[in-house]
Amino acid sequence: MVYQEKRQCLARKRHRVSKLTLFLCASILSTPCMADMLAAEKWINNEFKESTLTKEQQMKEMQWFINAARPFKGMTIRVVSERIDTHVYEAKVLAKAFQEITGIKLVHEITGEDDVVKKIATQIELDYSIYDAYINDSDFIGTHYRSGKVVSLTDFMAGEGKEVTLPSLDLEDFIGLSFTTGPDGKLYQLPDQQFANLYWYRADWFDRADFKASFKKLYGYELGVPQNWSAYEDIAEFFTIHVKTIDGKKIYGHMDYGKKDPSLGWRFSDAWLSMAGAGDKGIPNGLPVDEWGIRVEDCHPVGASVSRGGALNGPAAVYAITKFIEWLNKFAPPEAKSMNFSQAGAVPGQGTIAQQIFWYTAFTAALTDPKLPVMNSDGVPKWRMAPSPRGPYWEKGMKLGYQDTGSWTFMTSTPLKNRKAAWLYAQFVTSKTVSLQKMLIGLTPIRNSDIMSDKMTKVAYKYGGLIEFYRSKARVAWTPTGSNVPDYPGLSDLWWKNISLAVNGQLSPQEAMNKMAAEMDERLMALEQKGQERCAPRMNPQKDESYWLNQPGAPKAKLANEKPQGVTLPYESALEAWN
C-alpha cells in the first residue's frame, strides 16, 4: 500500500510540482500524500506568503498536519467564534485551506459575541455538545477553571492529545498565555486573536499650532496625549466647547455609547473600573481585588461590595461611572447616548471626533479604509492610538486597560475524536505558517515572532501605533477579565442592566453601584451554595464599610481631590514612558 502510494506520488511528476513537495512526499513513505502536499504548497505559495518560517519549514509543518489528520479524514468538525475580521478570514479562507490540506471538513460558524457566550454557557450547563470547539474570550478563565467542564490543554497535550499536538506549536511564542492559564498553573485556552482597548486621537488636530496655543492658554499645559483623566476631560471640553467646529463641521472632544443593550456591559466589564484605579496592584488583574471589584482569598471569591471587602460600589468605582456619564452627556455627540457598541464603533472614522478614551484596536483595519476622511492620501492615518490615560485612583503596578483574547476552548462534553480533530484546526489557524498572514488581515496579534517580524516593521506606519504598542512594555498592563470572576455568563449581565439605570438617570451612580454590588454578592452566594468544581465563592460576612476602606489597597477611600493637574506627553514620550 505504501509503495503504491509512493508510486502514485511520483507519477504526478508530469504536473507542476516543486522539488520540495516531491522531496517531502517521496522521502516520507507513510505520507498519504501527494494531493494533500500539492494543496499545501498551493496555499503556501498563494496565501501564506508572509510567514516567519521559510517555505521549507512551512511545508514541513503542513506535512505534519497531513499525517496527524489521517485518522480524522472525512469527519465534519464544527466550531464557532464572534464576528471580527480575523475570524471571518478563518471561516472563509483558513477553514477551506485546512479542509483541502487535511481532508477534515471544517465548518467555522461566525456569530455575535453574545451568541457565542450563550452557546458555550448552554454546553457547559447542559453537557450537551453543540460545537467541537469554541473561540471564547479568555474573560471566561475563572468560569472554565472552576466549572470542571473545560479541558485542561496542559493535560490534553501531555496525554490523550499528545499525538495531535504540533511539535512546532511553540507555546512560548504566544503573548497571551498568562490570560488563559488557571490559578492551578494549567493552560485552559489557546489564544487565537488579541486586541486591546486603547486611547485614540486625531494626531493631525493635536499637532495644529493654533489649537496647541489656545489649549495652553486655556488650561496652562501642552495639548498632547493625556496621561490622566483630568487631561482627557480638559481636552474633551476644549474640542467640544471651545473649538466647536473644524472646516464648518461640528466636532466633539469625546465619543462613547450609552444604549441599554448587552454591549453597554462590555464598556465596563472590559476594565473601565481598573482604568479609574478601582482595583489592586498586580498583573494581570489585581490581587486580592480585581477590575470587577471582586475580592478573592486563596482563589475563593469573598465579595464584591465594599462591606465584604470588594470594590464594586467603592468611591473609585462610583467615580468611574460618574465620569462616564458626565463625559457622555457633556462632550459626546448627542446621538451617542442611544447608540450601542457596533453603531458607535464607526463614528470616529467619520471625521468629527477628536479623541476617544475607550477604543478597541479591533477597529484598526476598519479605520484605515483609504476612503475615510481620517486617512491621508499616502495611506497614513491622521489618527494615532496610545496607552490610555489613568484615573486618580490608579497606581503604578496596576492593570490599565482591557485586552480581548479570543481563545480556543474545548469542552469535556465533546467526543474525544471530534476534540482531537478540532484541536488540529485550532493549531493550524495559530501555526507560524499561517499566523503572520492572519495578523496582516485582522491586526490581532498572538505571536511575539509576528509582532517583531521585519514585515511588521515595514508596514507599521499604516496602523496608527498598533505595532508600536504591541512592541512596547505597556502591553502587559492591558489584560482580559481574570480568574477572580467565577461565572462570567452568570454575572456579566449585571453590568448593563444596572449601569443603564445610572445612564438614564433613574438612579445615581452610587445607587446603581450599590444595587449592582448587592446583586453580585447575592449571585456569588448562590454559587457558594450550589458549589463549583474548585475555588467556589466563600463569602465574607458584612462589616462596616469603614473597616475595609481603612485597609491598604482596594477598596480605596474617597480622594479629597479627584481632579489633579492634567498631564500630557508627546506621542513618542507617551510610549517610551512604559519602557
Added chain:
Amino acid sequence: MKIRVTYLTVFMLNILVSSVYATTFTLLTEELPPYSIRGNGSGTGASIDIVSQLFERAGFDYEIIIVPWKRAMRMSLSDANTCIFPMQRNQEREATYHWISPILITQTGFYTRKDSPHKLVTIDDAKGLIIGTYNGSAVAEYLTSWGYDVRITPRDAPNIHKLMKNRIDVWAADTLSAKYLADKHKITNMKEQLVYFSTLRALACNTKVAEIKVNKLRQELKLMYTDGTIEAIISKYK
C-alpha cells in the same frame, strides 16, 4: 403559637403561589413544519410538543396559538403573560424579553439541486449565487447582513419548488424543515451541501411575566434536557 405562625405562613404562601400561578399563558408560534404543524386543537410538532410538556411540568395553564410570525412578535412584546417560540435569542433582542432557552438547537444548511455545478465548502462559496429563504427568518437576516443575494418569500415551502425550477441557486433552510418538505413533496433531486449555522431557539416571554415563573420554567427545561425528554421529542421528527 409557633406552629400556628408556620401554618399561616405556609397557607399564605400557598395562596400567593397559587394566585401567581393561576394565569393562563398565551403561547404564540408560527406554522413551521415539522416544528409546528396546524391541526386539530393546538397543533403538533417538535417545538409545540416541547413547550407543551414544559408548561405541563411547570404546572402552568397555557394556550398555544399559531399566527404569522410578525404578528406573534408584536403581540408578545405588548401583551402580559404572552410568550413566543421558537425565537432566536440575540443581542438586539436580549433586553426585550425574559428568555427560557434553548427549547431547541436547530441548524441551517444550504441546499442545491443534485446536478448543481456549485460546490459549497464554506459560507463564502455562496457569494454571487441567488439564495432563497423566507420572510422573518433568522436566516434571511443573517445572510443579508453579510451582503448575500437573498430572495425572500412569504413562506418557506415555495422555495423548494423554486430550487427545482432553477429560479434560485441555493435554498437556505432549516435542516429538519428541508427534510420534511422534501419528503412531503417527494423531491429527490436535492442535496444538502453545507450546514453552516446553529441556532439556539428560545421561549421568549413578555418582560411583565413574573421572575418566579420564568425561573420555574428554566428549571423544568434543564430537567427536560438531563432526563432525555428533549432528545426523545426531537428524534420523533428527524
